[in-house]
Amino acid sequence: MKVAPILSRKRKTENKYIMAKFHSGFAALIGRPNVGKSTLMNHLIGQKIAITSDKPQTTRNRIQTVYTDEDAQVIFLDTPGIHKAKNKLGNYMVSVAENTLKEVDVILWLVEPTTYIGAGEQHIIEKLKMVKTPVVLVINKVDTIKKEEILKFIDTYRKELNFSDIVPVSALKGSNTDELMRVIKKYLPEGPMYYDEDTVTDQPMRQIAAELIREKALKCLDDEIPHGIAVLIDTMKERPNGLYDIEASIVCERDSHKGIIIGKQGSMLKKIGSAARYEIEALMGTKVNLQLWVKVRKEWRDSDLYLKNYGYRDEL
Numbered sequence: 001m002k003v004a005p006i007l008s009r010k011r012k013t014e015n016k017y018i019m020a021k022f023h024s025g026f027a028a029l030i031g032r033p034n035v036g037k038s039t040l041m042n043h044l045i046g047q048k049i050a051i052t053s054d055k056p057q058t059t060r061n062r063i064q065t066v067y068t069d070e071d072a073q074v075i076f077l078d079t080p081g082i083h084k085a086k087n088k089l090g091n092y093m094v095s096v097a098e099n100t101l102k103e104v105d106v107i108l109w110l111v112e113p114t115t116y117i118g119a120g121e122q123h124i125i126e127k128l129k130m131v132k133t134p135v136v137l138v139i140n141k142v143d144t145i146k147k148e149e150i151l152k153f154i155d156t157y158r159k160e161l162n163f164s165d166i167v168p169v170s171a172l173k174g175s176n177t178d179e180l181m182r183v184i185k186k187y188l189p190e191g192p193m194y195y196d197e198d199t200v201t202d203q204p205m206r207q208i209a210a211e212l213i214r215e216k217a218l219k220c221l222d223d224e225i226p227h228g229i230a231v232l233i234d235t236m237k238e239r240p241n242g243l244y245d246i247e248a249s250i251v252c253e254r255d256s257h258k259g260i261i262i263g264k265q266g267s268m269l270k271k272i273g274s275a276a277r278y279e280i281e282a283l284m285g286t287k288v289n290l291q292l293w294v295k296v297r298k299e300w301r302d303s304d305l306y307l308k309n310y311g312y313r314d315e316l
Contacts, residue, residue: 024073025105025188032120035110036140040171041065041078044181047200068197072185075194077104101127106164106187107135108180113145113153113168117160125160134164134187138180143170206233209280213248213292216275220268221261228253228301229261234293243287246280250294253301258294269294 029037045065067074101107109128111121128135137157142150150168158166165183169176195202210231217229230251237245250272252258262269269292277290301307 021190022073022193023071023185023188024075024191024194026075026077026103027106027108027184027188028077028079028101028104029108029110030079030101030124031110032124035112036171037078037110040108040110040138040140040169040177041076043171043174043177044074044076045200064203065201066195066199067181068193068195068199072188073193073195073197074181074184074188101131101133104133105189106184107131107133108138108184109135110138110140111157112141113139113150115152115156117156128161135161136180136183136187137161137163137166139166139168140171142168143173143175205284206236208283209233209236209246209276210248212279212283213250213272213276213290216272216279217250217261220272220275228257230300243289244284245289245291247291247293250292251297251300252294253296253298255296258296261294 029041031037045067065076065078067076107128109124117125137154139150139153139157145153154166154168157163164187167176167180167183169180171177201208210233214229214231217231221229232249232251234247234249235245236247239245250261250269252261260268261272263271273290273292277288280290281288297303
């Protein structure tokens with residue numbers, strides 16, 4: 001990681017140069033599964049890095065991305081949805097999300113527009129009461145409601161916690177996200193540019209490719225299968241002409257799931273691979289030869305060994 005030596009930049013105003021204070025820091029996105037954290041982060045940085053789907057618990061690891069402009073650098077941490085864990089993988093995901101609260105300069109709590117605060121949200125509220133970090137309530141999906149209804153949703157949550165700011169947005173439509181970015185910058189300390197200004201993520205390309213393959217599997221497969229799959233990049237090699245050969249394994253928990261993932265005469269696996277290859281090529285800016293395999297590892301989500309081998313190990 002290259003750290004820029006400058007703490008401030010010069011800005012030209014009325015033909016004179018003045019020293020502008022530069023701010024940098026970390027912003028965590030937390031919330032229940034499927035509230036739009038990854039969609040919002042992708043929109044804020046202007047590029048798709050975190051995978052998205054309409055299935056809960058899509059994000060499993062903490063995804064780190066970078067937004068830089070002339071005033072500030074924001075390092076976003078997209079965390080797994082906080083939920084009641086049912087296995088060791090679930091425990092890992094919740095641990096990643098909750099531990100992130102201690103490491104950032106501002107917390108963005110994403111919620112949906114509602115006047116009902118359920119047990120999951122109450123659990124998050126109790127966690128937020130224990131931290132001193134500024135908390136910004138982000139009411140997402142306001143494109144699904146009437147504008148005059150927003151105030152009652154704000155009042156519902158304002159009674160539960162003393163928020164530093166409350167910002168309604170639509171991550172899908174991009175509504176009011178400029179205001180959210182302005183609010184985020186308020187809570188960043190003066191500091192250096194941690195990453196080069198053209199950096200958008202510190203995630204290795206192998207990890208991003210694996211996640212894009214898993215995203216396509218999430219969107220193509222039945223509801224009961226995606227929670228039980230993982231994707232591993234077995235090899236990623238560049239040819240002299242710039243084309244990349246990628247071999248990846250989709251890991252599932254049951255033999256019956258293996259057949260569904262492969263599909264009749266390999267049709268489902270081909271569908272997943274074609275969709276994933278298209279996005280990987282767009283991100284890498286080169287042609288990709290993608291080969292997918294399917295492996296069965298029974299109950300891998302409750303195996304410490306498999307979890308560590310598959311990259312879910314930081315908090316175990």
